[in-house]
Amino acid sequence: MSDLDLFAWGSGWGDELARGLLITFEVAIASYLLGAGIGLLSAFAELSRQRPLRWLAQGYGLVFRSVPELLIIFLFYYGGALALRWALKPLGIGRIDISPFLAGTVALALIQGAYAGQVFRGALLAVPRELVMAARSLGLRRWQVAVKVTLPLALRYAFAGLVNLWLNVLKATPLLSAIGLQDFVRAADTAGQNTKRYFAFFLVILAVYLVISALTLWFQRRYGDRLFRHIAPIAGGRP
Amino acid sequence: MMELDRLWGELPALLEGLAVTLELTVLTLLIGMALALPVALMRNHRSPALRWLAVGFVFLFRGPPVLALLFMLYYGVPQIAWIRESWFWVLVADGFTCAVVAFSLNSAAYVAEILANALRAVPVGEREAGLAAGFPPWLLYRRIILPHVARLALHNYGNEIVFVIKGTAVASLVTVVDLMGVAQQIYSRTYDPFTPLLAAGVLYFLLVLLVSWGVKRLEHRLSPELRGPRLARGPSK
Numbered sequence: 001m002s003d004l005d006l007f008a009w010g011s012g013w014g015d016e017l018a019r020g021l022l023i024t025f026e027v028a029i030a031s032y033l034l035g036a037g038i039g040l041l042s043a044f045a046e047l048s049r050q051r052p053l054r055w056l057a058q059g060y061g062l063v064f065r066s067v068p069e070l071l072i073i074f075l076f077y078y079g080g081a082l083a084l085r086w087a088l089k090p091l092g093i094g095r096i097d098i099s100p101f102l103a104g105t106v107a108l109a110l111i112q113g114a115y116a117g118q119v120f121r122g123a124l125l126a127v128p129r130e131l132v133m134a135a136r137s138l139g140l141r142r143w144q145v146a147v148k149v150t151l152p153l154a155l156r157y158a159f160a161g162l163v164n165l166w167l168n169v170l171k172a173t174p175l176l177s178a179i180g181l182q183d184f185v186r187a188a189d190t191a192g193q194n195t196k197r198y199f200a201f202f203l204v205i206l207a208v209y210l211v212i213s214a215l216t217l218w219f220q221r222r223y224g225d226r227l228f229r230h231i232a233p234i235a236g237g238r239p
Numbered sequence: 240m241m242e243l244d245r246l247w248g249e250l251p252a253l254l255e256g257l258a259v260t261l262e263l264t265v266l267t268l269l270i271g272m273a274l275a276l277p278v279a280l281m282r283n284h285r286s287p288a289l290r291w292l293a294v295g296f297v298f299l300f301r302g303p304p305v306l307a308l309l310f311m312l313y314y315g316v317p318q319i320a321w322i323r324e325s326w327f328w329v330l331v332a333d334g335f336t337c338a339v340v341a342f343s344l345n346s347a348a349y350v351a352e353i354l355a356n357a358l359r360a361v362p363v364g365e366r367e368a369g370l371a372a373g374f375p376p377w378l379l380y381r382r383i384i385l386p387h388v389a390r391l392a393l394h395n396y397g398n399e400i401v402f403v404i405k406g407t408a409v410a411s412l413v414t415v416v417d418l419m420g421v422a423q424q425i426y427s428r429t430y431d432p433f434t435p436l437l438a439a440g441v442l443y444f445l446l447v448l449l450v451s452w453g454v455k456r457l458e459h460r461l462s463p464e465l466r467g468p469r470l471a472r473g474p475s476k
Contacts, residue, residue, distance in 0.1 A: 066401070066447040067440045068408035071419060075440070078432035171304040178412055185307050189314070198314035206311060209303035 006191070006200055013191040013201070020187030021208065024173050027105055027183065032169045034109035036162065039116020046121055057117065064114035070175050072111060077103040077179040104176035112169050119161035123154040156227045163220040167213055184208070245434050249425050253435070256421030257442055263335075263407040263417060267342040268400065274347035279354035293351065301348035306409055309341040313413045334413035342410075346403050353399065357392035358384070390461045397454030401447050408443075418442060 007014045045057035064072065081098045088096060127150050135149045136142075177186035188205045192198035281293035300308070316322055316331050330340050361384055369379040411420035418439050425435035459465055 063444065066405075066444045068405040068419060068443055070408040070411070071422070071436060071440050071443065074423070074426075075432065075436045078426065079436065082432060174304045174306040175409070177306070185304070185310065189310065192314055196318075199311075199316065199318045202307065202311040202315040205307050206303045209307060210298070213302040214298070 006195060006197055007204070013187070013195070016187045016191060017184065017201075017204070020182055020184040023101075023182055024170070024184040027101065027108065027173050027176060027181070028166075028170045031105045031108035031112055031173075032166055034105070035112025035165070035169065036116050038109060038113030039118075040120050042113060042117035043120035043124055046117065047124060061114045061117050064111050065118075069108075069111055069172055070178060073104055073107045073175055073179060076107040080106075100176060100179045100181040104173075104179060104181055108169060108172055108176070111172070112165060115165055115168065116162070119158050119165065120154065122161070123156075123158035124150065126157045127153045159227055160220060160224055163216060163224075167216055170212065170216075171209075242431065242434050245425075245429065245431065246438055249421075249435060249438070252421050252425070253418060253438055253442065256416060256418035256439070257446070259415065259417040260404070260407050260419075260443075260446075263338060263342065263410055263415070264400075264404050266339045267346055267403050267407070270339065270343035271346035271350050271403070274343065275350035275354055278347065278351035279358060282351065282355035283358050293355075297348045297351055299348075300344040301352075305341060305345050305406055306412065308345060309337060309409060309413060312337040312341050334410065334415045337413055338407070338410035338415055342403065342406060345406070346399065349399055349402070350396065353392050353395045354388060356395075357388040360391050361387045393454065393458050393461065397451065397458070400450055400454070404443070404447055404450065 006012050007017070009015050042057040042060060045053045046061070048054060077098065077100060080103050081096060084096050084098065131149055131153070132145055135145045140148065173183055174185035177183050177189065180186075182190075185205060188198075188201040191201045195201075278293045278296050281289040282297075284290055284293075312331050313334060317328075322328060322331070329336065331337050365383055365387065366379065369383045374382065407417060408419035410417050411423055414420075416424065422435040422439035426432050429435075
């Protein structure tokens with residue numbers, strides 16, 4: 001079998017790898033969006049005036065940023081099914097299984113949420129207080145200030161951090177292969193086991209990840225500057 | 240959810256796993272630093288070729304997931320015939336060495352970026368003052384630039400230590416019996432996920448807390464500007 005035949009569609013492993021890449025993207029996008037939502041909530045909670053709310057958000061962030069991702073994933077996958085079974089026993093629902101996709105997405109989303117919380121917190125704190133006060137004195141309501149003044153600016157400040165988080169979540173998805181998700185890395189592993197050509201398959205995996213991360217960094221640089229055009233220094237000097 | 244009897248019985252095994260985790264962490268940090276320092280210096284070098292080489296190193300080892308790097312070393316590289324016959328073989332001989340190599344390369348890429356940024360942040364006046372005072376380059380680096388870099392980089396390096404500690408758990412996927420590996424073994428023997436995983440989680444958490452606290456103290460010691468003005472004791476007259 002020549003090297004190219006290894007990656008053929010159907011007879012080779014091309015379609016399996018493509019399916020793995022698709023699953024990787026599905027999990028990454030789902031947990032990224034979910035994590036961003038959790039992070040925004042937790043940032044607002046951390047900056048709130050309610051002390052218990054602050055403590056809750058800080059505790060959540062500290063735990064999920066300090067424990068290995070793999071451990072959290074295992075806990076959600078093996079522990080989650082067991083806990084659900086106990087919880088639903090009184091209702092007469094006996095057998096419950098959680099798919100690796102579901103448990104993994106939730107686990108990754110919570111981990112991402114802890115990091116996104118930090119990104120959003122910093123971005124919210126970077127919004128000048130004077131702008132918020134000016135908006136309030138113009139008669140805007142609190143929620144209007146949040147939606148029309150604070151968030152649009154905070155999202156700009158958060159942009160670079162949020163793109164980095166996308167790379168993080170993309171690089172964390174292969175951990176889900178440990179609980180049986182047929183992701184990109186797992187597909188290469190299976191192909192390697194069957195053909196004994198691990199090197200070729202993992203080389204392709206590494207190359208694809210490098211291309212994705214190069215594209216992401218290009219995107220970050222191109223649009224990161226654009227978001228700050230309104231305060232960019234005027235080019236050139238004296239005429 | 241936690242079963243205390245089981246926890247007591249398994250605690251010695253978990254602590255043995257913790258020792259392996261520490262071993263992985265320390266080796267990764269040492270080798271990572273040894274690789275990162277030259278890369279960081281190259282990153283800011285006058286020669287474009289050296290700069291691009293450093294950029295390539297960082298891109299290559301920071302881009303892909305650690306697990307893919309690790310699997311490449313563990314499953315892929317040993318298949319190449321000439322590797323098996325050369326001294327490179329030692330590097331990919333078993334799961335532990337593969338893990339150390341993969342983690343070190345990955346961490347070195349991150350640390351190189353941290354150090355390169357810190358190097359750029361050292362005021363140019365310090366370098367000029369050293370040169371004007373007749374310091375040869377190596378002494379300039381040893382006495383003036385690198386101490387300042389250490390201070391500037393410490394905060395981000397502390398975060399990197401935490402990432403390395405957490406990252407070592409992946410070694411359990413290539414047969415290394417570290418803290419995570421022990422927890423998995425206990426789970427597959429008892430079918431109780433909570434006791435071993437929560438216990439291991441607490442140990443990781445405490446380790447990370449301890450390291451963060453240590454780094455913070457060190458930061459405080461090294462940066463007088465963080466300490467605020469020293470106030471005179473007692474009534475001044």
